[in-house]
Amino acid sequence: MSGGFKGLSVDAARRHLASLLKQTSTDSPELDARLLIGAVLDLDLTGLATSASRIIDEQEAGRLADVARRRGAGEPVARIIGFKEFWGLPLRLSTTTLVPRPDTETVVEAALEIANTGEADAIARIADIGTGTGAILLALLSELPTASGVGTDIDMAALETAADNARQLGLANRTTFIHCSYAQALQGPFDLIVSNPPYIPSREIAGLAIEVRDHDPHRALDGGADGLDAYRALIPQAALLLRTGGALLLEVGQHQDQDVGALMQAQGLRLAATKADLAGIPRVVIGQKWGPAGSFWQ
Ligand SMILES: C[S@@+](CC[C@H](N)C(=O)[O-])C[C@H]1O[C@@H](n2cnc3c(N)ncnc32)[C@H](O)[C@@H]1O
Structure with missing residues (x-):
């Protein structure tokens, strides 16, 4: 299942993910979407900006649909991406x-x-x-x-x-x-x-x-x-x-x-x-x- 991500640009996929998360209980859908798409595509903030028009392939679409489902079911972003920043330090969970x-x-x-x-x-x-x-x-x-x-x-x-x-x-x-x-x-x-x-x-x-x-x-x-x-x-x-x-x-x-x-x-x-x-x-x-x-x- 691609969750509607296949064929979207990276930027459109980020917005689509945020809109899916908005329908769930998360109170920070934009931030969650940015962190999750960055983790799935292995892109930092700069990478997300420079790759904004790249087209999402089928495999990436499947992974994005999966993280949308997990976050929608209440799994914290940090658990999905496997790390959390604390005191500016990236800590593996x-x-x-x-x-x-x-x-x-x-x-x-x-x-x-x-x-x-x-x-x-x-x-x-x-x-x-x-x-x-x-x-x-x-x-x-x-x-x-x-x-x-x-x-x-x-x-x-x-x-x-x-x-x-x-x-x-x-x-x-x-x-x-x-x-x-x-x-x-x-x-x-x-x-x-x-x-x-x-x-x-x-x-x-x-x-x-x-x-x-x-x-x-x-x-x-x-x-x-x-x-x-x-x-x-x-x-x-x-x-x-x-x-x-x-x-x-x-x-x-x-x-x-x-x-x-x-x-x-x-x-x-x-x-x-x-x-x-x-x-x-x-x-x-x-x-x-x-x-x-x-x-x-x-
Ligand atoms: C609230 S967490 C805090 C973890 C970390 N210090 C932090 O602030 O993110 C409490 C920690 O205490 C550990 N813990 C629970 N019972 C313990 C015990 N009897 N002796 C030592 N550690 C224990 C848990 O495994 C857990 O890692």
Whole structure:
């Protein structure tokens, strides 16, 4: 089936794809169409412009019809094309990795604000707990050329994807990936520990958008009955692994900031700050291992 794409020019096919997507639930049909047609024809923005009048052949028409059907059925563009840009870095996805979200860039921003308060070199070792594609860790290492980091995940295939992303980005020599539950197998001290753990309360998963519910791995989403299981497990581990003065930065779901802050304080961490995302929602809770000496940031 060619879905009406055969014989169209590249530009007309892009417009046809956008009009098909407009009839479905996607709220960004033009952008989706551009990304999808670019992936199917292996053309970047410039290539799409310079090939605008080239005629789509039968095989390409079939592939475009297939991506239109998949996107129309609620599969996210990132899953169809197999990668997602995060912090300007192209990250490969696999079926067991979450699609990195723009909200999570707030964790990266908060960590870099800490790194930039004076002694950036003081951030030598970073741990990213539940690393998925490696998004947070690789973004930080791309900005902190003297740092190295460890990413953990319970999912072996996710770790292979993260390691592959590290290689593609030229960061493999500064990364290690470890298969374990949260931070269980790590040895400190770390200057920064970051995590975007699973935090959706189990009963809310069935009501999530199709893009998330049917296409993101549930292990990356499900935070247990109240959404806080991962924080209960990882905060005590992280508190032991941080160096004095080091910081723990945790992404949280809506309305979870106070509970997560209390869990940090219960482990002796100083509640240092909360950072909101672009929508103004408290998104990152920051705790610091407090002590008489060695503090690079307060
Ligand atoms: C919300 S996703 C975040 C992925 C990535 N850090 C990001 O921000 O895009 C949570 C990640 O935690 C991992 N995870 C779930 N349970 C875990 C556990 N017990 N120990 C380690 N990682 C776990 C999942 O496999 C998933 O990769």
